Amino acid sequence: MNIQGIPSGHLTINQRLFVLIILFIGFPFFLLGSFWYLSSTKAIEQFAAGANKRIIEQTNVSLDSYLSNLENSTYPFIHNPQIQQFLSATQLTPYAYFQLSKKVEDDLFAQMIYGRSDIIGISLVAENNRQITDYESASSLLDMREIRKRNRSFQEQLDQYSDFQIVGLSRVGSTPSLTVARKLYDNSTFLYKGLLIIDLNLKQIGAICTNDSLGGFDVWIMSKDGQVIYHPNPKQIGSAVEHELLTRIQKDDSSFFRHQDTASNTEKMVLHERSQITGWTVVADLPLNNLIGGLITLRNYSLAAAAVLIIIALSLVGGFSFSLTRQLSMLQKLMARVERGDFVLPIKLSRFRNPEMTAVFHSFYSMTGELKRLIREVHDSQLKERDLMIKQKESELRSMQSHINPHFLYNSLEIINSYAIADDHMEISRMTRALAHMFRYNIGHAGSVVPLREEMTHIRYYLDLQSARFRRLQIDMDVNEQDWDRVMAVRLTLQPIVENVFIHGYRGKKPRYVRIGASAEADYYAIVIQDKGVGMNADTVRHIREILQSHAHSENGIQRCDGKETSGGIGLLNVHQRLQLTFGAEYGLYLMESIPGEGTQFEIRLPYKTSEEERNVSVNDD
Structure with a gap:
């Protein structure tokens, strides 16, 4: 060196x-x-x-x-x-x-x-x-x-x-x-x-x-x-x-x-x-x-x-x-x-006895000025690129959400819920309320930062609907509710991962087990989503990890080695990028392990709430 x-x-x-x-x-x-x-x-x-x-x-x-x-x-x-x-x-x-x-x-x-x-x-x-x-x-x-x-x-x-x-x-x-x-x-x-x-x-x-x-x-x-x-x-x-x-x-x-x-x-x-x-x-x-x-x-x-x-x-x-x-x-x-990194140098140049050293100093100052200009341009371009990426993701989400007329759905679901209660069909009423909450939550700003409690409430309604569909589904929720208000999340980060379990985790089979656990680490809060489905082979696991680490993406989401989609809806990479763009590179989605025939385990790493973030959350909610 x-x-x-x-x-x-x-x-x-x-x-x-x-x-x-x-x-x-x-x-x-x-x-x-x-x-x-x-x-x-x-x-x-x-x-x-x-x-x-x-x-x-x-x-x-x-x-x-x-x-x-x-x-x-x-x-x-x-x-x-x-x-x-x-x-x-x-x-x-x-x-x-x-x-x-x-x-x-x-x-x-x-x-x-x-x-x-x-x-x-x-x-x-x-x-x-x-x-x-x-x-x-x-x-x-x-x-x-x-x-x-x-x-x-x-x-x-x-x-x-x-x-x-x-x-x-x-x-x-x-x-x-x-x-x-x-x-x-x-x-x-x-x-x-x-x-x-x-x-x-x-x-x-x-x-x-x-x-x-x-x-x-x-x-x-x-x-x-x-x-x-x-x-x-x-x-x-x-x-x-x-x-x-x-x-x-x-x-x-x-x-x-x-x-x-x-x-x-x-x-x-x-x-x-x-x-x-x-x-x-x-x-x-x-x-x-x-x-x-x-x-x-x-x-x-x-x-x-x-x-x-x-x-x-x-x-x-x-x-x-x-x-x-x-x-x-x-x-x-x-x-x-x-x-x-200090480019603020003295303007005055010392005059030396030999012209060679004077020429060297002139060249050094010229090189420093050019480096300063290039660094400023690179920094500005990176900020613009990140801003464009965030706007692109938000526009994609808004386009997806605009396909549903929220007022028509709310009124329809309220009528269904009223008839269910009148006829004493409480199961139908429960499913209707869960579906109404999901539609109401989904039309919110997808890039907004919310407490983890809102995401956990939303995913519970989603799992209620899946439990009504799959009667033998076993749901294991191992999350301490005392941590929900001190952890920050981005809206609609848990549902795509859990949805991926039902679409791809039990591909060709009926879902039978989903586990959502959590652990409070020193630098982050980890949420673990685990299934006992078909799992993935080593090449597919390595391919997904490389994509998550390199932030590579395509229009169709993450692809497996056999050419079939491995993510549905918003996509795993979309969740990972939104978390990192919002909270930093140390947070996001991680594929922990996947064993063929035994299942897959993902981990979402979220930050703890700070006083400044609490103020931002209250402003966004308003």
């Missing part, structure tokens, strides 16, 4: 030049810049990850060594005689218990604490509710009842611990501490009966992480369950790692990836290494800005320069092409108006 003279799928000159610049300048530049940025960024990340991975590994080795030394320093407690006496079930006097506690503190605790600044305190707990504690190295006053209560809870979980257990983070007073425990067993029963509990401050762990870091990023430690064991920011110690970061860290024992830190709203490179001894994971946060900040600045400058170049190129090309396409765009707009 052509749109304003330009084939669909083609581009204007401006659009083509714009596409060329984008495809051959902007797009390659964008691809090369993106490839350069991604490649260099990946190389820097891999280099940074490789360099700092060794730092993480060294931190893990130092932590493992630190905890291994601490574990080794607890071995003397296992077989020490004082410890065995402490674990035994032997009852001790208060003085003996005091001496045992003093000896344990002086000989064992002092030996372990000596030279170590990372131990806050040591506790010895047994299942016989005995405890020996030493927290003299604590930096503040402590509530020993809380510590003893905590120690008893650890003792109750004795069976869940390994020989040397990192219990986890806790607090000794206001100081965060790492608690480890050594299980102690009785040499006589070889049953675990006590715990050596050591509370460590995090200074040594912090020193290990700080010494192994090159600076510029944070090194912190995470436990198996996602708790922060150590962090340079004290507020982070003991907190839970956010779910997304925890999931990615736990996915591999050792890897690196990018992560958006929601707290600081910065993107970081995260390196992590899990210790196979402690189960801890050492994590390093490297801000990407420190790694590729200069690269990002260079990329932004490059993109800005490319954008400026493209804008300049588009401006130059647009200015050049505008001089070429301005006249064509103007002509295209005028053609679009003509295509929409």
